[in-house]
Amino acid sequence: MSSILITILFLSSIGIVAAIILYLFAQKFKVLENPIIYDVEDALPAANCGGCGYPGCRNFAEACVNSDSLDDLYCPVGGQETMDIVANLLGKEAKQTDPRVAVIRCSGSFKNRPRTNHYDGASSCAVASALYVGDTDCPVGCLNMDDCVEVCEFEAIYMNRKTGLPVVIDEKCTACGACVKACPRDIIELRKRNKKDRQIFVSCINKEKGGIATKYCSVACIGCTKCFKVCEFEAIIMGNNLAFIDSDMCALCRRCVPECPTDAILEINFQPVRTKTDKENKTASDKISEKVKADIKE
């Protein structure tokens, strides 16, 4: 019996001594941290995607607490709501920033852009782009080898095997910018998110002259300035044989879309345009239906 007692006492005394030593060391080497950092970190989405420019959410929280203003800090995943919560916690003011969404600026599908050779090297856009022009003649177009798909943490982008072009799922995209960095050809752009995820953009970044550009892709921007002339909002910028629609200026009037001779301007999530004949037909059919309704009532 006594041997058991001695053992228990001996072990617990070792435990107490060790606890005291640990306590003293913990006091000596205590790291003073602002407790508000934890609160800010809790408010963040914990995606650790690096979209804010910091390695993770913890570092971003530290930066928010330590900096004087939140002007240069923005969490693209959480968006304005999260930044407002962070600003409330810290008693600072968050700058109003519009939510953004990634857009693929290339329409060179298998149909539009004929393949001129076959690539069988390492399946990576970065490797292929460093090696040569790609399996079409277009030196700036999509290489369709999944670099952007692999890098997306939110599964917001997938490769359409029929067209050979990546597709962004607007609801899932957080505009963290990982795909923008991964694309060796700078095709992907972060644009302002509009109502119902509507988007109008020039889906080409080719700077060649029209004649050369259309040779290797039928939907290339040829820099004809037709869209530039028709735009009332000064949203279209011309340069280097290429048109660019500024998403902050664009009013989504869709006037430029039918002007484009090569269909390089894309509209996403819009209802199809009603032509005049459609309208007349519809009004006629409406009248008929009204008549029918009236008949039924009678």
Place this chain on the structure above:
Amino acid sequence: MRINQALKTYKRGGIHPAEYKLTDKSPVQILPLPEQVTILLSQHIGVPAIPVVSKGDTVKVGQLIGHGKGFVSANIHSSVSGKVVKIDSLPDLTGYKKPAVVIEVEGDEWEENIIQSTDLKEDITLSEDEILEKIRESGIVGLGGAAFPSHVKLILPKNKKAEALIINGVECEPYLTSDHRLMLEYGEEMMVGIRILMKVLNVRKAMIGIENNKADAIYHLTDIASKFPGIEVYPLKVKYPQGSEKQLIKALTGREVPSLKLPVDVGVIVHNVSTAYAIYEAVQKNKPLINRIITVSGKSLKKPSNFVVRIGTPIQFLIEAAGGLPENTGKVISGGLMMGKAFNSLDVPVIKGMSGILVLPEDETKRKTIEPCIRCSKCVTVCPMGLEPYLLMPLTQDGNFYRLEKEMVLDCLECGSCSYICPANRPLLDYIRLGKTDVNKIIRERR
């Protein structure tokens, strides 16, 4: 004939791919002039040359058309006589567009000061500075493949001294025989070129390294070398990549060039045999670099041959001369089988650094399916620089560039031995090359 004795070679790594030297017995043929040449203004490492002619000008053979501005750059000369029809951006062998001058051939009129006779001119009358100026003016670049401007290599950094000159006649790549034929047919001219190089560098010793599979060239050059004091010929064991600068220095002198250092740090300068010949022509005959010997080879080709080709000749023209493109062709490669790059299209022109054109049938070019790494460490065994390719590939995929730099990825000479030996068919070199460019980018930003 193979001498089965202890020959010099380097120790670490290396492979021995099948040689396929189909054209080592066929003499060099002079190719007729094409109708049109496209001369790229960036055929060398460094700043592209600036065009000094304009559209509509008539030019003669050897006339300056691109002025190499800056220290690391090279002049570009017209290789034909005729009319400049276009100065535009045109695709090179990668398909990306580079500035180029297109000349329509009319007759064959040479600049007056170029001596066209083939008589050997042995005595070197010019001083060191005059020779250097001549090499710079003539736009000579390293003809082994890298196309580094030769005059830059010949101006030694201060407080450094060269003790020996090494001439690279190894030609370890399969198929290629252009250097082999040059050594056999223009041996004496090349020797004078080596004397010129020795004079500029102020060295007394020159070593020509030739692999043992070129026995006729070794005998021939040993014969001639007795007339040129200071020049010696060394047979080397057949091993790839012995033609690489650092491996050749190790094989011949036993000295190892430290990581990220230049050969001059161990007191040697390396030049290719073709460069020595081009320097002879530039200094003794006033002839700028306007043509070179190119091997056009491949098992499926009708007439694999060695051609003397004007710079700027379309590749299509060369392949027609070698019997036309076979139907089952899968790839056409510029350079050697191991390090060469596949052509994007056959309309691209010959450039200074192109040593061969290989036509490969489709069934030989297909890559096999990539399988997971089985950690057999074959790539580590064959790497001539002692790197760990199996590790460098995932590091590049993860974007861990700081670790890559620590693993000495910049020492990689892109010989492709690792990809060649890998039993799991992993594209090791493709990723290592990407890692190298990214690490270089980081280092440049750090400055």
